[in-house]
Structure formats: C-alpha cells, structure tokens
Amino acid sequence: MPETLLTADRVSRVFTTGAGDVHALTDVSMAVTKGELVVVRGPSGSGKTTLLNLLGGLDRPTSGRVLLGDGRELSALPEKEVLAVRRSRMGYVFQSFGLIPVLSAAENVEIPLRLLEAEPAERETRVAAALDLVGLAGHARQRPYELSGGQQQRVGIARALVAEPDILIADEPTGQLDSATAATIMDLISELTHARGLAAVVSTHDPVLMARADRVVELHDGALLTPA
Numbered sequence: 001m002p003e004t005l006l007t008a009d010r011v012s013r014v015f016t017t018g019a020g021d022v023h024a025l026t027d028v029s030m031a032v033t034k035g036e037l038v039v040v041r042g043p044s045g046s047g048k049t050t051l052l053n054l055l056g057g058l059d060r061p062t063s064g065r066v067l068l069g070d071g072r073e074l075s076a077l078p079e080k081e082v083l084a085v086r087r088s089r090m091g092y093v094f095q096s097f098g099l100i101p102v103l104s105a106a107e108n109v110e111i112p113l114r115l116l117e118a119e120p121a122e123r124e125t126r127v128a129a130a131l132d133l134v135g136l137a138g139h140a141r142q143r144p145y146e147l148s149g150g151q152q153q154r155v156g157i158a159r160a161l162v163a164e165p166d167i168l169i170a171d172e173p174t175g176q177l178d179s180a181t182a183a184t185i186m187d188l189i190s191e192l193t194h195a196r197g198l199a200a201v202v203s204t205h206d207p208v209l210m211a212r213a214d215r216v217v218e219l220h221d222g223a224l225l226t227p228a
Helices: 048-055 079-089 105-115 120-133 149-161 179-196 207-212
Strands: 004-017 020-033 036-041 063-068 090-094 167-171 199-204 215-220
Touching: 004 048, 004 199, 020 036, 020 048, 020 063, 020 199, 020 215, 036 048, 036 179, 036 207, 048 167, 048 199, 079 090, 090 149, 105 120, 105 149, 120 149, 149 167, 149 179, 167 179, 179 199, 179 207
Parallel strands: 036 199, 036 215, 090 167, 167 199
Antiparallel strands: 004 020, 004 063
16 A cells, blocks of 8 residues: 555634634545645635645644644644654645745755755755756756746746655646646656655646646535545
8 A cells, every 4th residue: 555645634724804714624634645646626715725735734724633644743743843844844836936036046946955954065966956857957047037937836846855855735836837838847746746756735726737646636615525
C-alpha cells in the first residue's frame, strides 16, 4: 500500500463575520499518498483555498484533524512546531507566484534554505539544482519582471521544492497563465510529484488540467462531492 503522507479527517472551518457564521468547509475527509497528485476542483467560493490552507498548516480547522504521515496532528501542534513542519516538509506554490520583485530568481529560490539556516555552500548547490530541475538554469540572475509568467511560476515551483519537502501544496498555480503555459506547468508538477514521491494537492477549476491528476476530488459549497 502507498504511504499516506497527509490526511484531512472530517475537517470543518467556520468563519465568524458581522453577517453571521460562514461555513467554508463542512466535514471534509481525504488522504494523499506518496507519489500521488490530487486535484481539488470546484467553482470559486467552493472552499478550495480554505482546504489547502488547512492541509498546509496555514490555518486550523474549527473541528476535525489534519494528520501528517508520522501520525502527528498538524492542526493541534504548537505554532512553533507547525512553522517547523511548513519549512522542512511542505512546499507551497501560489497563483500569484509570490516572488519578491527586488530579488533574483536564485535569491527567491534560496529563501526557504535561509529560513532553515543552511550553510552558504549548500544553499548555492541546492538552488542551482532546483532551477535546473525546472528548466531555468540560465535565468538565475534575472528578476521576476524580466521573466514571463510561466518562468515566474517555475521559479515558484523551484522555491517550493528546494528544501526537499515531501508534501506540495499548490493553490490555483496556473490561474494567471495562458492555457498552453498552464498545461506545461501542470505537466511539470505532475512529473516532479511522481519523480520525487511527493504527496501533492493542487486546486484548480480548469477541467483541461484535471487530466494530469492521479485523482480528482470535487468541492461544492464547502462539502466534498467525490469520494476521496
């Protein structure tokens, strides 16, 4: 049986607003195994980003649990331990790329290693390897504004993988890209997921991109419609 690296166990998330409670997620359960690319689909407002934030430790569920492969309950860990897990075991890819404009591609990719206090020589070697992995070995010194949208997202993927995480979270990673570039980025994420044995969760509402998934789950109004 494939190793399960990340599990949502009946998670719900309720946001309290001036207009009343908003049930963003209701009783959602799913598991992601090593080497598996799971796409979470659904229309805007269906709860995709909320689910990914819970799976990635960026938010905590109102009820239910998020479990790591080693049995620890991510959603119950002290914030300092959650931060350590996010830095060492999880990589994030964002729709808006999330690059720092004044830094070069290499310097953006290096950020997770600086947070982990890796030695300079190790940082240099791993950054070069990560950029090469995504096909940007010749663009290390360029800043984001000198790169195309697809190249910027490749830098984001390199940054997500440079610390060698076992979990990849990608929230609408192709939302700002044209269809051809989006397909290329999804192909890259799929290839890297399988080659590295990642547990990858990617949200999208683009039906064309779902063909790259090993499994597709669907959210509607915060509830999971497809068995996960």
